[in-house]
Amino acid sequence: MNVVECVALTKVFQDFWGRDKVRAVDNLDMEVRPGEIFGLLGPNGSGKSTTIKMLLGLLYPTSGAARVLGKVPTDTTVKAQIGFLPEESYLYRYLNAYETLDYYGRLFKLDRYERKRRTEQLIEKVGLKKAAKRPVGTYSKGMARRIGLAQALVNDPDLLILDEPTSGLDPAGTLKVKNVIKELGERGKTVILSSHLLADVEDVCDRVVIMYGGRQQAVGPVESLLKRQDTTQILAKHLNEATIEQIRSLVAKSGSELLRVDHPTDRLEDLFFRVIADAQRQQIATAGAEETEGMPEFLSAKPERRKGADLVESLVDAGRESGETPVMTPVEPVTPLPTARADVLDELAKGDRSSEAARRKSAASEAKKEPKEEAKPNSDVLDRLMGPDNK
Amino acid sequence: MDNTINTFSVVMISLGALIGLVVIIVAIRGVLIDKGGEVGGWTLRGANQTIFAVARSTLAEGIRAKVASGFALVIVISVPVFYFMAKGDATIKGRVQMFMAYSLGFSSFVLALLTILFSCRSLSREIESRQIFGLVTKPVPRWQILAGKWCGIMALNVLLMAIVGISTYIGTRQIVGNFKGVLRHQLETDGGLTADQASRVVAALGEVRGPGAKGMQSPIITAMQESTGMTRQEIGDILLKLPESTRVDLRRGDELRRQVLVARASVKPEIDYKAIAELAEKRYKELDKEGRLPKDLGRERIMEALQTEIFGRMSMVLPFQDLTWIMKGPKPDKRDDALMSLRFKIDCESALPPLRFREIGMLLEENKVWCAWLIGDPKSATVVAIPPPLQAESVQEIELPIDCVSPDGTIQISMRNEDPRNVALGFDITKNLEVMYLVGSFESNLFHACLALLIPIACLASFGVFASTFLTFPVAALILVCLYVISSSMGFVAESLAVTTEYYDPTEIQGMDLRIRQTMVSTMGWALAIGDINPVGDLIEGRAIGWPRLFDGFWRFVLIKGGAAMFIGVLIFRRRELAAVIV
Numbered sequence: 001m002n003v004v005e006c007v008a009l010t011k012v013f014q015d016f017w018g019r020d021k022v023r024a025v026d027n028l029d030m031e032v033r034p035g036e037i038f039g040l041l042g043p044n045g046s047g048k049s050t051t052i053k054m055l056l057g058l059l060y061p062t063s064g065a066a067r068v069l070g071k072v073p074t075d076t077t078v079k080a081q082i083g084f085l086p087e088e089s090y091l092y093r094y095l096n097a098y099e100t101l102d103y104y105g106r107l108f109k110l111d112r113y114e115r116k117r118r119t120e121q122l123i124e125k126v127g128l129k130k131a132a133k134r135p136v137g138t139y140s141k142g143m144a145r146r147i148g149l150a151q152a153l154v155n156d157p158d159l160l161i162l163d164e165p166t167s168g169l170d171p172a173g174t175l176k177v178k179n180v181i182k183e184l185g186e187r188g189k190t191v192i193l194s195s196h197l198l199a200d201v202e203d204v205c206d207r208v209v210i211m212y213g214g215r216q217q218a219v220g221p222v223e224s225l226l227k228r229q230d231t232t233q234i235l236a237k238h239l240n241e242a243t244i245e246q247i248r249s250l251v252a253k254s255g256s257e258l259l260r261v262d263h264p265t266d267r268l269e270d271l272f273f274r275v276i277a278d279a280q281r282q283q284i285a286t287a288g289a290e291e292t293e294g295m296p297e298f299l300s301a302k303p304e305r306r307k308g309a310d311l312v313e314s315l316v317d318a319g320r321e322s323g324e325t326p327v328m329t330p331v332e333p334v335t336p337l338p339t340a341r342a343d344v345l346d347e348l349a350k351g352d353r354s355s356e357a358a359r360r361k362s363a364a365s366e367a368k369k370e371p372k373e374e375a376k377p378n379s380d381v382l383d384r385l386m387g388p389d390n391k
Numbered sequence: 392m393d394n395t396i397n398t399f400s401v402v403m404i405s406l407g408a409l410i411g412l413v414v415i416i417v418a419i420r421g422v423l424i425d426k427g428g429e430v431g432g433w434t435l436r437g438a439n440q441t442i443f444a445v446a447r448s449t450l451a452e453g454i455r456a457k458v459a460s461g462f463a464l465v466i467v468i469s470v471p472v473f474y475f476m477a478k479g480d481a482t483i484k485g486r487v488q489m490f491m492a493y494s495l496g497f498s499s500f501v502l503a504l505l506t507i508l509f510s511c512r513s514l515s516r517e518i519e520s521r522q523i524f525g526l527v528t529k530p531v532p533r534w535q536i537l538a539g540k541w542c543g544i545m546a547l548n549v550l551l552m553a554i555v556g557i558s559t560y561i562g563t564r565q566i567v568g569n570f571k572g573v574l575r576h577q578l579e580t581d582g583g584l585t586a587d588q589a590s591r592v593v594a595a596l597g598e599v600r601g602p603g604a605k606g607m608q609s610p611i612i613t614a615m616q617e618s619t620g621m622t623r624q625e626i627g628d629i630l631l632k633l634p635e636s637t638r639v640d641l642r643r644g645d646e647l648r649r650q651v652l653v654a655r656a657s658v659k660p661e662i663d664y665k666a667i668a669e670l671a672e673k674r675y676k677e678l679d680k681e682g683r684l685p686k687d688l689g690r691e692r693i694m695e696a697l698q699t700e701i702f703g704r705m706s707m708v709l710p711f712q713d714l715t716w717i718m719k720g721p722k723p724d725k726r727d728d729a730l731m732s733l734r735f736k737i738d739c740e741s742a743l744p745p746l747r748f749r750e751i752g753m754l755l756e757e758n759k760v761w762c763a764w765l766i767g768d769p770k771s772a773t774v775v776a777i778p779p780p781l782q783a784e785s786v787q788e789i790e791l792p793i794d795c796v797s798p799d800g801t802i803q804i805s806m807r808n809e810d811p812r813n814v815a816l817g818f819d820i821t822k823n824l825e826v827m828y829l830v831g832s833f834e835s836n837l838f839h840a841c842l843a844l845l846i847p848i849a850c851l852a853s854f855g856v857f858a859s860t861f862l863t864f865p866v867a868a869l870i871l872v873c874l875y876v877i878s879s880s881m882g883f884v885a886e887s888l889a890v891t892t893e894y895y896d897p898t899e900i901q902g903m904d905l906r907i908r909q910t911m912v913s914t915m916g917w918a919l920a921i922g923d924i925n926p927v928g929d930l931i932e933g934r935a936i937g938w939p940r941l942f943d944g945f946w947r948f949v950l951i952k953g954g955a956a957m958f959i960g961v962l963i964f965r966r967r968e969l970a971a972v973i974v
Binding site: 053056057059060071072074075076077078080082084086091092093094099103106109155 | 432440441443445971
């Protein structure tokens with residue numbers, strides 16, 4: 001049984017007089033299989049959030065139908081198995097992190113002991129331990145996002161629906177969330193995430209649907225969608241002009257054409273993480289969220305399911321078998337679309353500013369603090385941060 | 392029969408019909424268009440947990456989000472202000488009564504406003520700011536969300552009401568304590584008593600027994616005499632040295648202790664309305680047979696007049712006759728300092744001129760009637776007579792020993808009309824003939840009063856939660872404030888539409904017009920009633936606010952009316968598309 005199934009799902013928004021105005025989702029057919037990380041991809045206003053809201057029973061379809069875990073989305077019982085992170089974390093400003101998670105735990109009828117256990121583990125996991133006693137209203141957007149993610153996990157859901165999970169997060173936070181999603185996928189959870197940040201979707205999703213104007217434009221495994229079957233990329237250590245000429249003629253001889261020869265550049269994201277890792281190595285304290293390791297133990301794993309990692313592996317293998325041209329292992333990621341690049345730059349600029357602010361703030365607090373209270377260098381974090389570089 | 396309908400009625404009826412029509416069309420449209428909505432969720436299992444969670448967060452919102460704390464501050468400040476400001480009729484009794492009336496009355500008004508604002512705001516704001524997304528995507532049926540909201544609002548109200556009740560109690564005790572302090576001081580300085588003697592005189596105030604009497608016969612002096620061992624004359628001399636206001640307060644303070652700061656049952660004669668209706672029906676048939684029915688009046692008006700007449704006979708004592716009423720009330724608390732009092736107002740057919748009894752050379756003043764009461768427990772020999780003459784046309788209250796009430800709460804009252812001027816004496820037995828006696832303590836009565844004050848608040852909270860399921864905060868709050876104001880002034884509305892019995896002129900407004908007005912007022916009164924049973928008025932008169940009244944109010948206004956509002960709210964909320972946007 002598929003976790004989510006949509007058949008000709010349509011949502012039309014009406015004006016005050018009941019006239020159709022906006023066709024937000026148009027005839028969407030979609031299915032999400034158990035254990036996969038499914039991406040809803042599309043520019044702003046393409047119907048991603050509307051689809052998600054229909055899957056959660058926050059909106060009712062104008063026509064067509066959606067089934068979540070075999071039931072209609074408005075069925076209350078089905079919600080016990082769903083975790084949801086809204087587009088923005090709409091939290092109760094007057095509750096602190098503990099109270100927030102405790103509150104949501106109560107809504108799932110967890111007993112006191114279980115609530116305490118999960119709350120503590122989740123706060124640890126999303127790195128909010130130091131800010132846990134502060135009202136959520138005082139949190140930065142990124143911290144609110146983290147507590148939002150924590151509340152989505154409090155019931156150990158089978159299906160996790162994340163609406164723009166990385167919006168408002170700095171690149172480190174983004175990476176963190178992406179890793180959490182991947183880990184959840186490995187534990188056999190089904191994850192649906194929507195994003196307009198292509199890099200996010202590309203990094204974590206097994207399958208994606210690309211939406212535009214409320215309609216489904218493309219759907220399939222990420223790898224197969226991204227593979228450009230008509231071009232081949234060769235990556236080599238430095239070559240001189242003569243060798244390049246030789247290759248050019250060789251290619252010409254085989255009836256093809258050498259399109260471009262240049263030096264690959266680092267992605268800005270990679271550069272960013274190198275800089276942050278350097279800073280952390282120099283033990284600069286931060287007042288914001290911290291990075292932590294491991295998953296909360298209460299989150300169940302489903303070993304009988306194929307792990308996400310295996311799934312990716314098999315997808316790659318599948319691609320190899322069906323490929324007509326010899327495939328080189330892609331080292332460079334596929335160049336993201338210009339719009340997405342702009343977004344990443346925005347994110348980075350924001351991240352830079354906030355980390356700059358944090359650094360200044362921490363410098364101030366450093367004067368008061370004993371040196372032993374400073375954040376310890378976390379070699380695991382460094383490893384993780386360095387991760388994309390090494391891959 | 393005059394069927395003229397004036398312009399005012401036409402406009403009002405058209406307007407009402409139009410609004411009603413629109414509401415019905417919108418409601419039918421809403422019901423018919425099946426857009427989707429919550430499926431299932433009517434289970435009760437674990438409901439207490441989720442309702443508690445929502446209630447807790449609502450309470451936390453109330454306390455921390457500064458809405459309620461502002462109102463709480465108003466209450467906390469206002470009670471001490473009333474403590475210092477309340478003067479009443481400058482006696483200690485008046486001061487205590489006014490303090491209680493102000494602090495409880497004002498606080499309940501503030502709480503009503505708080506409830507309106509908070510209940511309208513809590514849910515609709517949560518929907519507006521989309522916090523509700525986090526709630527409805529959890530396995531919490533929507534009825535539990537609404538129930539949790541209501542419980543949270545009421546928890547806040549109960550909390551604040553407890554503060555009000557306790558501070559009112561402390562304030563009341565403080566006023567009495569202050570008076571005793573002043574009295575002790577004056578006895579020492581003006582009266583020349585030693586500290587010990589003064590203390591004993593003050594302590595005697597708690598020991599006063601028996602019905603009040605004037606001057607030196609006062610039971611207060613008797614109590615002082617017993618506690619100090621002085622003679623009546625000595626005590627009288629000491630009291631004369633005290634300021635006039637203190638002497639007045641001695642008497643008023645005793646009234647306060649035994650008649651206000653207690654819970655007294657108020658028992659009125661039982662009226663058999665069914666029998667009256669049957670009699671009227673019989674009389675109508677007789678008149679009809681004889682062809683003596685007035686031509687210009689409808690059946691309803693004639694029946695009304697007949698019933699009034701029969702009712703009058705049942706409450707009228709004809710010249711040189713007597714009438715006995717047997718009343719049945721709750722069991723009395725026969726504390727030895729307890730009192731029973733008879734409260735009555737004698738209505739005379741016509742003005743009574745002064746009359747001189749030549750034989751005994753006594754003058755019966757104007758508006759004094761020669762009639763006697765015999766009051767007592769029919770099963771025992773304890774019968775007390777109130778001798779003539781008595782004042783007519785004004786409310787009289789006469790203190791009697793509590794023995795007049797039998798242990799099961801039965802009282803027999805007889806009145807004999809012996810006035811030589813040959814006049815019938817009547818009573819409005821629905822209002823102006825009652826006996827009051829001790830059944831409980833002030834503390835429990837104050838507690839009951841606070842509970843009674845919470846009834847309209849609970850009803851308003853249901854309305855607020857209901858309104859916020861489909862209206863935005865300002866609209867919902869405005870409607871509810873209007874409702875509250877109109878509901879508190881229904882008497883005025885009835886008066887302005889000229890349908891109160893005292894107010895209408897049957898020659899001017901009659902037929903359809905009168906009926907429409909009456910229907911309008913009764914419908915509005917019924918629809919807008921929120922269960923305000925005026926517990927403060929009763930509390931300051933020392934009347935017991937019994938459990939039956941509380942249960943009745945709770946049942947009608949919290950369970951039925953509030954419950955209906957909540958149920959409709961749940962139906963609306965279950966169908967509501969929470970993330971819907973109108974473009």
